[in-house]
Amino acid sequence: MNTAVAVAAAAGKEAWQLKPKTIPPPIALTVHSEPPAAAAPAPAAAAAAAAADGDVSVVLQPHSYDFNGKLYMPSPAPTEGYPPVFIYCDNLSDKRLRFAMVMPDGTTKPYRTIHAGEKNRQQAYANETWSIIDAAGKDVVPRFKVTQVNQWVVVPRK
Numbered sequence: 001m002n003t004a005v006a007v008a009a010a011a012g013k014e015a016w017q018l019k020p021k022t023i024p025p026p027i028a029l030t031v032h033s034e035p036p037a038a039a040a041p042a043p044a045a046a047a048a049a050a051a052a053d054g055d056v057s058v059v060l061q062p063h064s065y066d067f068n069g070k071l072y073m074p075s076p077a078p079t080e081g082y083p084p085v086f087i088y089c090d091n092l093s094d095k096r097l098r099f100a101m102v103m104p105d106g107t108t109k110p111y112r113t114i115h116a117g118e119k120n121r122q123q124a125y126a127n128e129t130w131s132i133i134d135a136a137g138k139d140v141v142p143r144f145k146v147t148q149v150n151q152w153v154v155v156p157r158k
């Protein structure tokens with residue numbers, strides 16, 4: 001029996017109940033409320049611009065996105081193998097959509113639902129092909145290869 005466990009047993013406590021003698025001081029963080037001056041357009045603005053042009057595309061943005069109160073920064077995924085990643089969808093449309101993995105034969109396998117006006121995420125693997133589909137199984141964005149960790153797809157309003 002080690003010393004800490006013996007001391008805990010003598011005090012009538014389990015070893016996991018012991019507290020450290022000193023607690024390190026907290027780390028000071030600076031939080032900026034304003035985005036950087038050269039920030040990329042917000043996802044909604046990019047989607048609105050794409051909708052105005054009648055063109056829908058998967059836009060890879062170099063800034064972080066908010067999902068359930070946390071920020072996720074896209075970064076390049078390895079180009080070899082299939083490491084696990086997340087893909088996110090910002091559904092600005094009025095339709096309920098789903099993430100769909102594109103199978104080798106070209107068919108799609110539906111996964112998580114993305115409700116109208118909401119965001120959702122799906123675990124995937126880098127270098128796979130995915131799409132966002134409607135209730136009829138029709139692609140609402142062009143099929144895309146997962147090339148980023150925390151990759152975002154924006155579906156604009158129609």
